[in-house]
Amino acid sequence: MSPAQGTAQADVQGMVLTSCRTGRPRVLLVQGGPGCGKTALLDLVAERARTAGAQVLTAGAGRPGEPWGVIRELTAGRPDFARSRTLQEDSACHPDSAAAAFRADLRALAATGPVVLCVDDVQRADPASVRHLRNLARHMPFAPIVMVLTAPAHGTREEDLLTEKVLRRPHVHRLRLSLLTSEDVERTLEAETAAHGPDLRRTAARLHRLSGGNPLLLRALIEENAVLQQPACDGLFARAVTDCLRRSGPEAVATARALAVLGDHPIGGNLVDGLVDGGTPEVLTGLAALRECGLLDGLVRREPAVRAAALGDSDVPTRARLRLRAAHALRAAQASPAAVAAPLLALVADGAHGGLRTTDRELLADTARDLFEEAHVLRERGQAARGVSLLQAARRLAPRATLVSTAWSVSSS
Missing domain, CATH: 3.40.50.300 (P-loop containing nucleotide triphosphate hydrolases)
Structure with missing residues (x-):
């Protein structure tokens, strides 16, 4: 406390x-x-x-x-x-x-x-x-x-x-009632776990970042032994995050999912608003709710474990719709090909790329082409390793695209 x-x-x-x-x-x-x-x-x-x-x-x-x-x-x-x-x-x-x-x-x-x-x-x-x-x-x-x-x-x-x-x-x-500070987390760890010595402060800072100072989330991390390991995608911490989101209301759930699919991409303009039904009013309520329970610090703290928990509580069709909306919004905002590709790659990994609309299939093809072109530029600049990564992403998005399969093979790097 x-x-x-x-x-x-x-x-x-x-x-x-x-x-x-x-x-x-x-x-x-x-x-x-x-x-x-x-x-x-x-x-x-x-x-x-x-x-x-x-x-x-x-x-x-x-x-x-x-x-x-x-x-x-x-x-x-x-x-x-x-x-x-x-x-x-x-x-x-x-x-x-x-x-x-x-x-x-x-x-x-x-x-x-x-x-x-x-x-x-x-x-x-x-x-x-x-x-x-x-x-x-x-x-x-x-x-x-x-x-x-x-x-x-x-x-x-x-x-x-x-x-x-x-x-x-x-x-x-x-x-x-306020959230815990990093010092509060440190005192809790000292009293309740075997953590001690010079690593205690670093461990406390990591668990404070993960929990956001929420006592329920911190308790879940301690019980999951996150002092020594990263929390599991379906462990106590993930379930506690899901519980906090549900209790925070539908606006918080929708906003957390939107932030999760955007990943590390900088938030600007109306990018998040376009991913949440109801737009700005719903997003503002959702952001306030996320801050209140420690799941958001400004617009920058979206821990991978929190993102996974936010999306893990949704079904495949819901995630697919959100990822497609995110990819369309990112492309409209002139984001980099890699940023546009991120939600699409997650869509493909989720096995949700069947039955797409024509505009969605065009987006996958256009993004694959953009990735290939950027990979080619990087190769010309001597940055072959980054180019290979983009080429592999392009192949996952459009495995049968001729321009991807014939123009440059991974082995050429």
């Missing part, structure tokens, strides 16, 4: 316990990327609050389509909320009346001792539950009631959860 994370956790626990002790209401919105410890913190808060004598109501917003799902889970099996549950199920009852009844039941429960409500992933809650929670935050009774909510720091429309007007109220606080 980083000092910043430790401070945030201590702040949350301190505010919850202080509110329980003093009888003052409080709302805490804890934000951070997937894998950054929001759920673990919420579990710890619930445990400490129970130990302190509070009644703890918990819910996870895992079923967004179920009406009143979160409120039902919070109050499940509690006779204290029988009246408000009845009103919630009454289609003739106005939502404000049901919300007022929920607050009244909650206030009555708080008269017997402090109450702590913990809701994980509140951004996924059903609309009716969100309205109830937002209403409670806005009209919090003066009683020992604490509401702790977790949500991503990106892509969450604040007005759908807590409006800016509510967030400005003195009893409402927003805290953010």
